[in-house]
Amino acid sequence: MLERRALSALVAASLVMSLAVSGCSQAGSTEQQTPSPMPSTPGEQVPEVISAEAVVVPYREASLSFKVGGRVQQILVSGGDTVTAGHSLAKLDTRDLALAVRRAEAGLASAQAQLARAKAGALPEEVALAEADVSIAEGNLASAEASLESAEASLQKAVAGPTARDIQIAQKQVELAKNQLWGAQGQRDALGAQVNANPPLASAAEYEAAKAQVAVWETQVTIAELQLEEVQAGAREEDLAVARAQVTQAESAVQVAEAQLEKASAQLALVKAGARAEDVAVAEAALAEVQVSLAEAENALDDAVLTAPFAGTVGTILLDEGEVIAPQAPAIVLGDLSTLLVRTLDLSEADVSHVSLGQEAMVTIDALGGRQLKGTVVRIAPVATERRGDTVYAVTLDLEVGPDSGLRWGMTAFVEITVR
Structure with a gap:
C-alpha cells in the first residue's frame, strides 16, 4: 500500500502540472495559434539547441473524482486496466x-x-x-342567543324583586305542604290506634311507614317556608352579581358563535367558488420545486458511480474500499495511452521565446538505457506555471512511436529542441 501511495503521489504531481497547462485537452491539438519565436536583439546569441527536463505523458489524461461524497463500496478496476468510455470505475x-x-x-x-x-x-x-358546518354554526348561534335572553330575563327579574304573584305562589306552596303534613299525621295517628287495639288491626310496619311519611312532609313544610322567606326578601347583592356574570358569559358565547358562523360561511363560499388561479399557480410552483429536488436526488445517485469519460488506461487509484471520500477529491487517474507524448517540466521563460511549433527535437529516455527518439513540437502552453520558484512553460512533443516503443507513462526524459 505504501508503494502504491508513493507512486500515486508521483503521478498526481505530474498530473497537476499537466492539467494546469492543458486542462485535459488533446495534447496533439494545434487549434491555438502560437507566436513565432521572437527575433533576437542585435548582439544576442541565439542558441542552436534548447534543453529541458521532461516526462512521458498520455495523449489525454484526467484526474477523476466523485461529485458526491460517501463511503467507497467497490473499486471495479485495477491499475493498468484498459477501459472504454462510460466504463464504471468505482x-x-x-x-x-x-x-x-x-x-x-x-x-x-x-x-x-x-x-x-x-x-x-x-x-x-x-x-x-362545508354546508353542514354552516348549519351547525347557525344552531350554535341560536342556542347562544337563547341563553343570553334567558340570562337577561333572570337578571331583570332579580333587579325588579318579587311580584305579588311570586309571593302568592310561595304561600300556596306552604299551605300545600302543611295540608299534606296534616293528612300524614292523621294517617299516622289512626294506624297507631289500630296497632294498639286488641286484637291489632294494623301492623307495626304500616305504622312505621306512616311515621316516615310524616317526617317527609315536615321537611317539605320547612322548605316551602324558607322559599317563601327568600321570595319575600328579594334578590341579594351576591345574587345580582351572579346574574350579571351569567349575562356577560352569555354575551361572550354569542360573539364566539357569530365568529364561527362567519368563518364557516366564508369557507363555504370559498369551496363553492371552485379553483382559483392563485391556488393553481402555487401548486404548479410547488410541483416544479419538487421536480427539481427529484432531479437533484437522481443525479446524486448517478454520481455515486465513477465512470470513464473516455477510453484509456487506469493509471493510479487514490482510494480504498471502505474509505470515506469527500466530493471532488482525486480518486482515479485515467490516461489515453494510444499515443504517448513528452512534456517539458522546466523550460524557462527565456528559452520558450525561441521555441515554435514544428521544431524538431531529440528526446533521451533514461529508463530505456539512454535511448534517443525524434520528436516534434506540437504544442506550447499559452500560460506559465511555477516550478521550484522558477517561471516555466510546458512544451509538448510528439514522438511518433508505436506501442512497442517501450515507453511508459511517467518516465523521465531529457529534451533538446533545435531552434535554428
Whole structure:
C-alpha cells in the first residue's frame, strides 16, 4: 500500500502540472495559434539547441473524482486496466442516496395530487361538509342567543324583586305542604290506634311507614317556608352579581358563535367558488420545486458511480474500499495511452521565446538505457506555471512511436529542441 501511495503521489504531481497547462485537452491539438519565436536583439546569441527536463505523458489524461461524497463500496478496476468510455470505475454506498430519491418521488406524487386537486376545485362531499358546518354554526348561534335572553330575563327579574304573584305562589306552596303534613299525621295517628287495639288491626310496619311519611312532609313544610322567606326578601347583592356574570358569559358565547358562523360561511363560499388561479399557480410552483429536488436526488445517485469519460488506461487509484471520500477529491487517474507524448517540466521563460511549433527535437529516455527518439513540437502552453520558484512553460512533443516503443507513462526524459 505504501508503494502504491508513493507512486500515486508521483503521478498526481505530474498530473497537476499537466492539467494546469492543458486542462485535459488533446495534447496533439494545434487549434491555438502560437507566436513565432521572437527575433533576437542585435548582439544576442541565439542558441542552436534548447534543453529541458521532461516526462512521458498520455495523449489525454484526467484526474477523476466523485461529485458526491460517501463511503467507497467497490473499486471495479485495477491499475493498468484498459477501459472504454462510460466504463464504471468505482461505486459509493448508495443507500442514503436511494432513500433520498424515494423521498423525492413521494414528494412529487403528493405535489401532482395537490395540483390536480387545485385545478379540479372542491368535491361534492367537501361542499356538503362545508354546508353542514354552516348549519351547525347557525344552531350554535341560536342556542347562544337563547341563553343570553334567558340570562337577561333572570337578571331583570332579580333587579325588579318579587311580584305579588311570586309571593302568592310561595304561600300556596306552604299551605300545600302543611295540608299534606296534616293528612300524614292523621294517617299516622289512626294506624297507631289500630296497632294498639286488641286484637291489632294494623301492623307495626304500616305504622312505621306512616311515621316516615310524616317526617317527609315536615321537611317539605320547612322548605316551602324558607322559599317563601327568600321570595319575600328579594334578590341579594351576591345574587345580582351572579346574574350579571351569567349575562356577560352569555354575551361572550354569542360573539364566539357569530365568529364561527362567519368563518364557516366564508369557507363555504370559498369551496363553492371552485379553483382559483392563485391556488393553481402555487401548486404548479410547488410541483416544479419538487421536480427539481427529484432531479437533484437522481443525479446524486448517478454520481455515486465513477465512470470513464473516455477510453484509456487506469493509471493510479487514490482510494480504498471502505474509505470515506469527500466530493471532488482525486480518486482515479485515467490516461489515453494510444499515443504517448513528452512534456517539458522546466523550460524557462527565456528559452520558450525561441521555441515554435514544428521544431524538431531529440528526446533521451533514461529508463530505456539512454535511448534517443525524434520528436516534434506540437504544442506550447499559452500560460506559465511555477516550478521550484522558477517561471516555466510546458512544451509538448510528439514522438511518433508505436506501442512497442517501450515507453511508459511517467518516465523521465531529457529534451533538446533545435531552434535554428
